Amino acid sequence: MNILLVRELVALLHQDGTLMSDISAAMLKEDIGLEKMRNRFRKLLRRYAGDLKSEALNNSHRAVAGFIKSFATHTTQEVFSDISKGDQIRLPSPTQNVPNNRDKVNDYLQNRLNDVEPIESYDDSDQDSLDEDDEENPYDDAPSHIDQWGQFITGAIAYKTLRRRLHEFVYPSLGSKLRNLLELWSRHEHKYHDYVARYRLSNLAAELQYTNPHEIQFDTARKTSYFGHCQGTLERWTGERWDWSPLPRHVTPKDGEAGIRWECACGEMRYAEVPVAFIKRLQSIIHSLPRASQSSTTAFLESSSGTTSTTNNTSQINPSKSAQRHQQSVGSPSINVAQSGSQRQVVVSNITPPSHHILFVVQKGVDYKIAQIVVNNLCCHEFFCKLRDDYFHLRGFIRAWFSIWRYSHCDFYMCEKFDEYQFTPKKRNSYPETTDTEYEFKPRPMDFIPPISEHEFTKRFYACHKPRPLSHWYHKCKTLGYHSYDVLDLLPKKRKRLEEAGNKREYFWGIYAREMISLRWVLAYNIVCVLPTIVFFFLKLLPWGYATDLQNPSVPFTMMLSMLSLFWATFLSSLQFGRSTI
Numbered sequence: 001m002n003i004l005l006v007r008e009l010v011a012l013l014h015q016d017g018t019l020m021s022d023i024s025a026a027m028l029k030e031d032i033g034l035e036k037m038r039n040r041f042r043k044l045l046r047r048y049a050g051d052l053k054s055e056a057l058n059n060s061h062r063a064v065a066g067f068i069k070s071f072a073t074h075t076t077q078e079v080f081s082d083i084s085k086g087d088q089i090r091l092p093s094p095t096q097n098v099p100n101n102r103d104k105v106n107d108y109l110q111n112r113l114n115d116v117e118p119i120e121s122y123d124d125s126d127q128d129s130l131d132e133d134d135e136e137n138p139y140d141d142a143p144s145h146i147d148q149w150g151q152f153i154t155g156a157i158a159y160k161t162l163r164r165r166l167h168e169f170v171y172p173s174l175g176s177k178l179r180n181l182l183e184l185w186s187r188h189e190h191k192y193h194d195y196v197a198r199y200r201l202s203n204l205a206a207e208l209q210y211t212n213p214h215e216i217q218f219d220t221a222r223k224t225s226y227f228g229h230c231q232g233t234l235e236r237w238t239g240e241r242w243d244w245s246p247l248p249r250h251v252t253p254k255d256g257e258a259g260i261r262w263e264c265a266c267g268e269m270r271y272a273e274v275p276v277a278f279i280k281r282l283q284s285i286i287h288s289l290p291r292a293s294q295s296s297t298t299a300f301l302e303s304s305s306g307t308t309s310t311t312n313n314t315s316q317i318n319p320s321k322s323a324q325r326h327q328q329s330v331g332s333p334s335i336n337v338a339q340s341g342s343q344r345q346v347v348v349s350n351i352t353p354p355s356h357h358i359l360f361v362v363q364k365g366v367d368y369k370i371a372q373i374v375v376n377n378l379c380c381h382e383f384f385c386k387l388r389d390d391y392f393h394l395r396g397f398i399r400a401w402f403s404i405w406r407y408s409h410c411d412f413y414m415c416e417k418f419d420e421y422q423f424t425p426k427k428r429n430s431y432p433e434t435t436d437t438e439y440e441f442k443p444r445p446m447d448f449i450p451p452i453s454e455h456e457f458t459k460r461f462y463a464c465h466k467p468r469p470l471s472h473w474y475h476k477c478k479t480l481g482y483h484s485y486d487v488l489d490l491l492p493k494k495r496k497r498l499e500e501a502g503n504k505r506e507y508f509w510g511i512y513a514r515e516m517i518s519l520r521w522v523l524a525y526n527i528v529c530v531l532p533t534i535v536f537f538f539l540k541l542l543p544w545g546y547a548t549d550l551q552n553p554s555v556p557f558t559m560m561l562s563m564l565s566l567f568w569a570t571f572l573s574s575l576q577f578g579r580s581t582i
Contacts, residue, residue, distance in 0.1 A: 006071050010078040012150050019163055023079075026170040034080070042076040044165055051158035051445075055435050061152055068153075157434050157444055175209030175449065177285040182448040195275050202429060204272055206453035211262045213286045218279060219259035228252040238575045243406060243518045266459055356440065356493040359510030360387060361415055361423060362394040368415075368423045369394040370510075372497055380487045384460045391461075391513055404522055405515035407461055409454035413512040417498070418505050425512050432492055432509045439509060441492040451490035460487070526564060533557040 013019060026037040049069035056062040068075070153159065168176035182202060185192045195201060208216070232251040235242055242249075253259050253273045260279065264270050274282075357372040371390040375383055391407060392400040399405075414430035417423050431446040432439040443451065492509045533556040540553035 002067075002071065003074075005067065006074050006078055008150075009068065009071075009075055009153070012154055013075075013079055016154070016163075019166065022163075022166050022170045029170070032170070038076055038080050040169055041079065041166070042072050044162055044169075045072040045075060047165070048158055048162040051161055051434075052153070052156055054433075055156050055158055064149060064152060161445065172289060173209070174211075174213040174285065174289060175205070177289070178205040178209060178282075179447055179449055181281060181285070186448060192275070192277055195278065199272075199274050199278070200454075201274070201278065202448055202450055203454050204274065205449045206451075207264065207270065207455055208262060209449065210265055213289055214291065215263065216282070216286065217261040218283065219253075219261065220276075220279065225250065225252065234572075238517070238572045240575055241408075241516050243408070243516050243520075245518070245520060247519065264455060266455075270455065355497065356495060357497055358383075358488075358491050358493055359415070359498060359508055360390055360410075361413065361425060361510055361512045362391055363513070363515075364395055364399065368425065370423050370498070370500065372494075375488050375491075375493060378488065380460070381463075383488060384463065388461055403515075404517055404525070406518040406521065407458075408514050408516040409457035409461075410452075410511040410513055411454075412450060412492070412509070414507055414509050415512070416505070416507050417500070419503050421500050426507070430509065438495055439492045440495065442489045452487060522568075529564060530557070530560055533560045 023037060023041070026032045027034050046069050049065050049072065052068065053062055053065035056065055168179075182196060182205060184190060185196050185201070187193065227247065228250045229252045231242070231244060231249065232254070235251060248271075250259075250271060251273055256276055257273050258276050258279045259271060259273050260282070261269060261271050355374050355376055358375055360371040360373055362369050362371070371394055373383065373386050373390065378386070411428055412431060413425045414427040415423055415425050429450060431441065434445040441451075491511065494508065494510075498508055537553040537557050541550075
């Protein structure tokens with residue numbers, strides 16, 4: 001009977017035209033072929049079974065995941081048994097070789113569910129938190145028909161992940177290669193584990209994945225400059241990255257480091273220092289990529305982003321489409337028909353769609369404030385306008401306008417509410433679980449590459465939301481995301497509003513605003529302090545002053561420089577001890 005179940009599983013896979021098309025393309029490639037594709041598919045199938053188990057809602061679902069993992073080899077043999085290798089690959093049609101054994105399989109499943117013993121969970125988590133109803137009736141929602149099994153197998157988020165991994169194996173891109181590299185280096189036992197956080201390789205991959213890999217430049221010669229040496233020394237001394245604008249950032253790499261340059265999609269030239277080990281792996285990845293590697297993956301992501309249906313209530317909702325549905329629901333009433341006997345009652349009601357909130361955390365002194373931004377019917381431009389207004393409001397007037405710490409970007413964080421209106425960030429680059437139905441986000445599940453880079457957050461935050469050509473003469477006004485919803489698709493959105501009052505302890509996911517020291521503001525405060533002494537010095541040199549006496553006029557200037565040097569040395573040295581590292 002297990003063979004019949006394997007064949008039913010193979011029939012489900014054969015019905016997926018995209019999956020079988022990728023397999024066909026892989027077998028026609030000289031660098032992949034039949035044997036390599038077969039081995040890779042078997043590994044992906046076992047990995048898919050592990051992901052599917054994390055989405056299981058009952059013991060029956062866990063049994064399905066366990067069956068797929070145990071019979072991954074047999075399933076792979078059946079999938080490729082009908083594919084002949086030759087001048088032309090022949091794929092089975094969706095209805096080909098589907099045995100007429102569905103009645104037998106359904107009878108077998110019915111009998112097996114009636115006699116089966118509860119399956120122990122493989123999770124190490126505490127099972128005492130389960131509801132009593134689930135313990136008494138563990139199979140109330142168990143599928144008793146092969147079609148219900150198929151809905152769980154092909155409708156789960158793990159199945160979309162399987163398709164994405166297979167497509168990336170057939171059509172590799174810079175983003176997929178970097179994702180695999182970071183997944184390997186992020187393991188605690190790997191010798192380059194510390195590099196991922198120290199050099200922010202995840203954020204670097206988020207920027208590089210959208211660039212042409214063959215246009216990336218490598219500065220391995222370690223060219224030194226005075227300004228680059230000063231920038232590197234100051235950043236290592238303070239333990240913080242600086243905003244060197246209006247000067248270009250070109251930190252001199254240390255021993256064992258090298259620099260890379262690339263052109264961002266916004267047209268700006270970007271630079272970063274990375275370890276030599278990463279440079280070697282990146283060069284190897286680029287040499288292995290075809291010239292047109294980016295287009296195929298982008299097309300696949302656009303075509304697969306519309307698949308949303310799942311059987312375990314983890315379907316995704318596209319915010320751009322939800323905004324249109326919101327407008328339709330507000331403008332048109334909903335009609336509910338209730339029939340009792342021969343009488344029919346028609347109830348007309350306006351259905352308000354659920355509000356989706358993006359939780360935005362800002363640090364104000366030693367406390368953390370939160371804003372819950374409702375994103376229903378908002379575009380990217382309107383969202384970042386609201387984000388900017390909330391940031392300046394939560395941070396306070398003095399800090400927002402006079403602090404040397406200026407907004408840099410937002411990080412994806414898991415935060416904790418531990419008391420009434422008391423919040424704290426807990427874990428960086430953390431996202432809700434795949435099965436968490438309280439949040440909507442994309443891609444689902446999240447991987448090791450953040451969906452939005454730090455540079456993109458910065459550009460959108462400081463974009464001209466209200467262009468004024470006359471007053472903004474120092475730059476070209478440009479509004480970003482005025483008619484797009486792409487960014488809102490990627491941010492985790494909570495279906496219900498977070499209850500800020502009360503002492504209930506709970507975790508939530510959102511974005512956390514980060515700041516960096518601005519060189520412009522440091523120079524501005526120094527100029528403000530030194531300017532009166534300079535004016536006093538030159539006034540003394542005028543004809544009606546002491547033109548030949550330079551010592552007395554220079555005393556205030558010298559004292560001010562000494563006090564400023566002492567102040568900045570003490571302040572900057574304390575940053576690596578006083579700043580939070582979360």
